[in-house]
Amino acid sequence: MAGLYEIWQRAEVWRRLDVLSGFVAMCVARDDHARRRLARLVAGADAALAASPPDLGVASDHLDELVRWADAEWADHPHRPVEARPDEADRQTRDYAKDLRNATLPVRVRDEMGRIELSLEVRFLALCRTAHLDCRARQDIFYLAGRSAMALDLGHLEAAERELRRMEQAGSVETPESCRG
Structure with a gap:
């Protein structure tokens, strides 16, 4: 079984990717080029997280690119998700970590x-x-x-x-x- 720290790291990236990719998907619904870019970023991060052992660096790079894109295009969008407060982020990450751990x-x-x-x-x-x-x-x-x-x-x-x-x-x-x- 993967170590708990590794599971926690994967869960943090996965949580942030889920939240931000959902927002970006809503914003690019009518733009085929942007949808392909989003799909490439999410698929790359998912593949890196699913690898054995997971490649957190590659997954984080894809997430960072998604963050930069969202910051450049939709920084002032009223529905753009903000980073959760530390306690809330930990609660959400804990749920993701439990899912990852339970799968093993x-x-x-x-x-x-x-x-x-x-x-x-x-x-x-x-x-x-x-x-x-x-x-x-x-x-x-x-x-x-x-x-x-x-x-x-x-x-x-x-x-x-x-x-x-x-x-x-x-x-x-x-x-x-x-x-x-």
């Missing part, structure tokens, strides 16, 4: 990850609605849910299960009578 995993592992992810989401939402939890227990639940999700992102199923169990334990602790309002 055996079906059995993907199914197990999906089961854990669903269990995490259902249990987390149920615990968030629990009335008897104090602020500290809720903080612990959020923290442990994040750790479990991060373990899933890294492909550590045992760690994800362990953090899920810890989250459930944190949610089963009764608030002491002296802390209740």
Whole structure:
């Protein structure tokens, strides 16, 4: 399996390429020459990203050319996508990275990850609605849910299960009578 850093890099290029190429495609819909240029750039980047090992330099070069083209032609266009804020870019890239990572995993592992992810989401939402939890227990639940999700992102199923169990334990602790309002 490809390294996580390599997957993240590929996902960043792929995400930026998807967003900008969609915008450019809308702008060049009636221009055959421009559509061919766009197709060449996207196909070149896609081929570089799909190569084994991926050629991030070539893919980035195609993306950079697309960015320069969009800057030169449509810099002031009201619908031109802007670069996402760092937190939003990371969230979007995480989704792309999960898709890339999942494509390399055996079906059995993907199914197990999906089961854990669903269990995490259902249990987390149920615990968030629990009335008897104090602020500290809720903080612990959020923290442990994040750790479990991060373990899933890294492909550590045992760690994800362990953090899920810890989250459930944190949610089963009764608030002491002296802390209740």
